[in-house]
Amino acid sequence: MDFALTGEQESFRRAARAFAEKELAPIAGERDETNVYPVELFKRMASAGYLGIKFSSQYGGDDGGILAAAILFEELAAAAAGITLGVYCHVVLALTAIDRIGNDAQKRRYLAPGIRGDKLGAFGSTEAGAGSDITAIATRATRDGDDYILNGAKLFCTNSPLADFIVLSAVTDPEKRGITLFIVERDAPGLSVSRALKTLGMHPAQTAEVVLENVRVPSANRLGEENRGVPNMLTAFAxxxxxxxxxxxxxxxxxxxxxxxxxxxxxxxxxxxxxxxxxxxxxxxxxxxxxxxxxxxxxxxxxxxxxxxxxxxxxxxxxxxxxxxxxxxxxxxxxxxxxxxxxxxxxxxxxxxxxxxxxxxxxxxxxxxxxxxxxxx
Ligand SMILES: Cc1cc2nc3c(=O)[nH]c(=O)nc-3n(C[C@H](O)[C@H](O)[C@H](O)COP(=O)(O)OP(=O)(O)OC[C@H]3O[C@@H](n4cnc5c(N)ncnc54)[C@H](O)[C@@H]3O)c2cc1C
Structure with missing residues (x-):
């Protein structure tokens, strides 16, 4: 039994702390007051290898695993939690869903640019009537030829005002409560995002409502099999x-x-x-x-x-x-x-x-x- 970090993990921790103290800590207080998210930090985090910490090198990741991600997020959060929440929702929610459930084409189109900091992701499960009970969502995806038409609204979707894409859940089989995950482009016609909500803490993080009105999503953007959304989410997010x-x-x-x-x-x-x-x-x-x-x-x-x-x-x-x-x-x-x-x-x-x-x-x-x-x- 070995309780110490390896030399490699320890030097990673030191580098992550130095990065967080240089890039995040000096602006933590100011961003808490202004509620403005420093989006430009994503590129610098990508250059340091942080956005790909837990993903495969095949898509530009660092193959670091969960322990490396835990080390990284402790250091980032110690410096500026509100900024770290945006990184968390991008890496640990949106990109992780694509990494765990997506096919190769989806990983090339969204995961790889997400790791490079070229595209920013958000994740939307929560709705007005569905929080802890992720199966209670009302957002509906109806098949239309090779596409799906999405209607509904997601609440508390962090990063949505800034994101390029949103991974979100929708009901595909109302009788059996079948739920499926989709990757939806942020600029898809019919998708609108509210102003960021005012929250007690985590001020720089941009958490907003996403409304979907007849949003057309190609089946190529369906994440995983139809009606497997709930087990897929539980696996991805454990x-x-x-x-x-x-x-x-x-x-x-x-x-x-x-x-x-x-x-x-x-x-x-x-x-x-x-x-x-x-x-x-x-x-x-x-x-x-x-x-x-x-x-x-x-x-x-x-x-x-x-x-x-x-x-x-x-x-x-x-x-x-x-x-x-x-x-x-x-x-x-x-x-x-x-x-x-x-x-x-x-x-x-x-x-x-x-x-x-x-x-x-x-x-x-x-x-x-x-x-x-x-x-x-
Ligand atoms: C700043 C912020 C950012 C967020 N970002 C995102 C995001 O990016 N994407 C997203 O999808 N969601 C996001 N959320 C929403 C978050 O995931 C939900 O708030 C969370 O899942 C809980 O749901 P709820 O708030 O509806 O609470 P509810 O489910 O309504 O629960 C209210 C209370 O009842 C308790 N409760 C519920 N069911 C049970 C039970 N069976 N047994 C015992 N107690 C129970 C809960 O523990 C809680 O204390 C965000 C929330 C905040 C505040």
Whole structure:
């Protein structure tokens, strides 16, 4: 049993941290205020090999696997979570669906340019009546010759205002609730995207509503077999939960580090507040929780990379890491007193950014249902 990263993984982690500190961290606060996504970063991430981290070199990827993706997303999220959410939806949702389900032609047309940063993807499952229950969607795809005609609306579709294509789900067999995934060009006639929604956190990420009115999609853009959309999505996104866990650890680590520095610097009653054992113990617990979350996450990534069953472990990692991050961000803000509460302080941003990670990619309740099922309950 080896708990250390290999030399190669460690130098990848160092390079990813240097990239994140140079390119993301300096603009994190400003983009949180302006809500503007730095789309130009996609090209630079592609040049660094980050957009293809978990995909095959056949399509320009890095063959890095899930552990490498987890290492990368922890570093990016620690620097700027709101920017990282856009990268996550492109790589871990849209491109992963095409990588796992698509055919060679679809991979050449969308995955390869997505890895190069030439095309940006979004993923749309959620609708007004379908969140956790991905089978409850109302968007309908009707066959018309060699095409499908799509009608419906997707809510909370991150990247959609900026994307070149959207991978989305639609009902193809209403009687049997058969659902199919499609790749839809963002400029397809009949497709419109609303203004980005205002959210509590993750401000630079552009999350909007997508409306489809008689959108014609060629059958060449059907992803996988007809009516196999739900099992296809579940397969493609089981790994995503591991990366989401690493994402949360990144925010938790940034929140923890800021709090640690503050309690060392802040003097009250003639000594740094870190000298109060109750404060030091809180920091000790925070660090322990981060370490536990990272071990669970890297374990799940290792299982996935080694072809072993990992669904239960991925769910456990995501529940534990996201709930840990939310708790740590709140504690870190509290430890910084009024300074943590002012908008100039990143503490409040970490606090606002974490919560959505307990909702997306399976809420904590849905993931506990998955874990319980694996326990025979
Ligand atoms: C910033 C942001 C970005 C997003 N980006 C995307 C995106 O790019 N693409 C996309 O498709 N979606 C996206 N989403 C939507 C996200 O995936 C959904 O919010 C999520 O799936 C949960 O669905 P819901 O919000 O409808 O909650 P609901 O499913 O309505 O759940 C509400 C509450 O009820 C609980 N609940 C539901 N069912 C059960 C049950 N069986 N047992 C116990 N508790 C239950 C949930 O855990 C939750 O606490 C985004 C959301 C946000 C906030």
């Amino acid at each position: 790994e995503g939960r591991i990366v989401a866990a690493a994402f949360a650890i990144g925010i938790a680590r940034a929140a923890f580090e800021a709090a640690r520095q503050y309690v060392l610097d802040r003097v009250q009653f003639g000594q740094p507040i870190a000298k109060n054992q109750v404060v030091a113990h809180r920091l000790a617990d925070m660090d322990t929780d981060i370490q536990a979350a990272r071990l669970l996450t890297h374990q799940a990534a290792w299982l996935a990379d080694n072809g072993r069953p990992f669904v239960k472990e991925a769910s456990q990692a995501k529940v534990f890491a996201t709930e840990t991050a939310a708790r740590i961000a709140a504690q870190a803000m509290h430890l910084q007193g009024a300074f943590g509460y002012v908008l100039e302080s990143p503490a409040q941003r970490y606090y606002r950014d974490t919560h959505v990670l307990e909702i997306g990619e399976g809420t904590s309740e849905i993931l506990r249902n998955v874990i319980a099922k694996h326990l025979g309950l």
